[in-house]
Amino acid sequence: MEICVFGAASVLIDEKYIEAVEEMGEHLARNGHNLVFGSGSTGLMGAAARGFRKGGGKTHGVIPKFFKEDLSEFVDFYCDEMTYTESMRERKAVMEKLADAFIITPGGIGTFEEFFEVLTLKQLGRHRKPIVIYNIDGYYNNMIASMQHSMDEGFIKETCKALFCVFDDLDGMIDYIENDDMQGMTLHDFK
Numbered sequence: 001m002e003i004c005v006f007g008a009a010s011v012l013i014d015e016k017y018i019e020a021v022e023e024m025g026e027h028l029a030r031n032g033h034n035l036v037f038g039s040g041s042t043g044l045m046g047a048a049a050r051g052f053r054k055g056g057g058k059t060h061g062v063i064p065k066f067f068k069e070d071l072s073e074f075v076d077f078y079c080d081e082m083t084y085t086e087s088m089r090e091r092k093a094v095m096e097k098l099a100d101a102f103i104i105t106p107g108g109i110g111t112f113e114e115f116f117e118v119l120t121l122k123q124l125g126r127h128r129k130p131i132v133i134y135n136i137d138g139y140y141n142n143m144i145a146s147m148q149h150s151m152d153e154g155f156i157k158e159t160c161k162a163l164f165c166v167f168d169d170l171d172g173m174i175d176y177i178e179n180d181d182m183q184g185m186t187l188h189d190f191k
Helices: 015-030 043-054 065-070 088-098 109-123 141-152 158-163 170-179
Strands: 002-006 034-037 059-064 081-085 101-104 131-134 165-167
Touching (some): 002 015, 015 043, 015 170, 059 088, 065 081, 081 088, 109 131, 131 170
Parallel strands (some): 059 081, 101 131
C-alpha cells in the first residue's frame, strides 16, 4: 500500500516524536508499504522518510515548485519519485489521490488541516481509505476530546468514529490499515 503520512516539519519538536515516527516508517516498510508525503527533510516528515528507507520501502515526495526554489534546504530530494505541483492545494490533492491510507502523526496547523480534509472527504463518501491518528505520548488527546464534545453536543454524528482510528501501537495500526472496512458502514450512516 501507498501510505500518506502527514506530520510536522518543525525542527523544534521533542526527539521522542522523531524517534517514534522513524520507527513507524521502518515498521510499515518492513510490512511491504511505501510512503507518500510532503517531501520534507525535517521534523516528522524527514523521520518518516528515513524510517521507510531503513525498512526498504520506497518514498514518493510531493512538493510545490516554490519549495524547490525558495525552501530547498527543507526538501528531501532523495525520494524514489518526486511530483512537483503549482500550489499547496494541488500538493494535498495529489497526495490524497496517490494514497491508499493516511497516518496523521503529531503536527501543527497544516497537519490538522490535512487530517480534517481527508476525514471530511471520507464522511462525504469521496474515499474509503483508512485514516489513522498516531497518538504518540497522548499528543492528540485534547483534539480527540474536543471531537467527542462536538459529538456529545450533536454537531458530529457518533458514527463518525468509524471514519478513523487512534493508535499508539504499531501492530494495531498496521492491522487496521490493511483491514479497515469502516465497520461495514456506508455514506448514509454518517449523515
